Amino acid sequence: MSVAHPESKSLEILRRVFGYDAFRPLQQQVIDRVAAGRNALVLMPTGGGKSLCYQVPALIHEGVGIVVSPLIALMHDQVRALRQLGVEAAYINSSLSMADARDAEQAMVDGRLKLVYVAPERLVTPRFLDLLSRTNVALFAIDEAHCVSQWGHDFRPEYQQLAFLADRFPDVPRIALTATADQRTRLDILDNLGLARDDLFIGGFDRPNIRYTVVAKNNGRKQLLDFIKREHYGDSGIVYCMSRNGVERTAEYLADAGLNAMPYHAGLDASVRNETQRRFLHEEGLVIVATIAFGMGIDKPDVRFVAHLDVPRSIEAYYQETGRAGRDGLPADAWMTYGYADAIKLRQLMQRSEANEQQKRLEHLKLNDLLGYCETTRCRRQVLLAYFGDDHEPCNNCDTCLHPVESFDGTVAAQKALSCVYRTGQVYGAGYLADVLLGTSDDRIERQGHDQLSTFGIGTEFKRPQWLSVFRQLVAAGHLAVDLDHGSLRLTQEAAPVLKGDEKVNFRKDPKPAKSQRTGSSDKAKTQLTDPQHLELFDALREKRRSLAREHDLPPYMIFHDATLIEMARHRPTTEEMLANINGVGRRKLEKFGPAFLEVLNAASPNQSS
Ligand code: ADP
Ligand code: ZN
Secondary structure: OOOOHHHHHHHHHHHHHHOOOOOOOOHHHHHHHHOOOOOOOEEOOOOOOOOOHHHHEEEEEOOOEEEOOOOOOHHHHHHHHHOOOOOOEEEEEEEEOHHHHHHHHHHHHHHOOOOEEHHHHHHOOOHHHHHHHHOOEEEEOOOOOOHHHHOOOOHHHHHHHHHHHHOOOOOEEEEEEEOOOOOOHHHHHHHEEEEEEEEEOOOOOOOEEEEEEEOOOHHHHHHHHHHHHHHOOOEEEEEOOOOOOHHHHHHHHHHHOOEEEEEEOOOHHHOOOOHHHHHHOOOOOOEEEEOOOOOOOOOOOOOOOEEEOOOOHHHHHHHHOOOOOOOOOEEOOOEEEOHHHHHHHHHHHHHHHOOOHHHHHHHHHHHHHHHHHHHHHOHHHHHHHOOOOOOOOOOOOOOHHHOOOOEEEEEHHHHHHHHHHHHHEEEEEEEEHHHHHOOOHHHHHHHHHHOOOOOOOOOOOOOOOHHHHHHHHEEEOOOOOEOOOOOOOOEOHHHHHHHHHOOOOEEOOOOOOOOOOOOOOOOOHHOOOOOOOHHHHHHHHHHHHHHHHHOOOOOOHHHHHHHHHHHHHHHHOOOOOHHOOOOOOOOHHHHHHHHHHHHHHHHOOOOOOO
């Protein structure tokens, strides 16, 4: 194969080292640019394939690629995966002994490494800069580049010091990468890293293999359990909760129900957290219930679902968290239960935080966008992508597309609800108000004399859950505000036009919980295979992978992804040449693991050969 052109050179590396056939759309452009010595800021969704954008140019070029990464776990993961591919890679961070760090540094200076991962605070030390001045640096890659911006949701001051790279190493290309950056964050990154406007490459934000679902919360944990049992029994997944307490109780609940579930939050001992994370990577079918402390820095490609038991703070945060599902491109779920009590709790937290008023205001606005997403009757994907500035057709892979939500003219219902709030003195929560509307006579209502109100019993056209849904939607739409301490509702300015009849209101009808038609195994990877012979072979391949993973102390996916095993089961390669043609089988893995898998493939009862 000719390797004269950088283009064919990059393709050759993609095939030989990574075992993939073709670049994804933006990868080739970025790689060409960086390989030609120019800079880039790459915006691609999680799982979009950002790593190759700097790994391939580093392999094309002489010299060492320096990768700035904020998290030790992420560095370890990447380096291990690269070594499996036969790439000389190392990290230099505080987890190394002094002697090991010195060895790695020397290897870097000597040019014996192709990729070196460091934390930003180490990179900027005089000592490390001195090492770099003696190293042939191929490129700087700045991962999680949104950390540079105060506007972004994960600001890290040490990232701002990276500005000096442009001055100090003017001839070394810089490539910044992130999965989340709204307009303003993008500009911050460009400015701070000395990049130009035309260095920006924006990949589509869409993650077509993720199915988005939001359900109204009534018994969150039970709904979650039903969802997992119905759709993801035996799959790896992450469940996010807002509080540590919520994490503990949910993990216990799932474990009691027979799932392999474990808690993870910042209150647990570091050693416990590390062990949990290690198990999540190494085992199949583990469910981690976590606060948001979990997941950043985890590149596990076969996370089949991400569930939110409480609402996240913003669409950006939600998109990043859900993006951890299905990096391998196979079907995955982003599932959330939403009730407005969550939103209240979240607003309380925001209100009590140390942030200044302007920042708080911004946080509330971001939460409003998220609530709008929860209540939408449109395609969820359309709403998400519109938030990032992308247009999209209805996707047919979200709950509102698959089970269109009915909406109804709720003007009269809204008027009843709002005037009930008003007449009871704007000091009650939704449950009480619903009872008044329904004309439920209980002690509390009678004691207050609310059974004498004109709004008592005027809402019998709905059942209680529907009224709760009405109140929830009035809060989400801003007609009602919630007292953060008591959960009581009061009217906002926006309520007046509705009460006067000047404004119409539309509500969504909360759909009944979906009953799945699927029966038998709900292992999502398997649903890719329909032929029973393929399925059987897939199981055998997985079993082989499991034992190899144990033997080499590797996460199974670092041997081969599910997608690769699925392709093997379908095409049943029987020689090394055939196996090399399977997506995800590079040269090094072919040498190392090929024979073991060929044994399984050849032992499988052969089809009547053609
Ligand atoms: P990101 O860093 O953008 O979240 P990764 O770089 O981890 O994404 O890539 C996500 C997954 O997609 C990885 O498992 C990677 O091996 C795979 N991948 C990346 N590029 C390609 C490609 N051109 N063909 C096939 N798989 C790819
Ligand atoms: Zn849709």
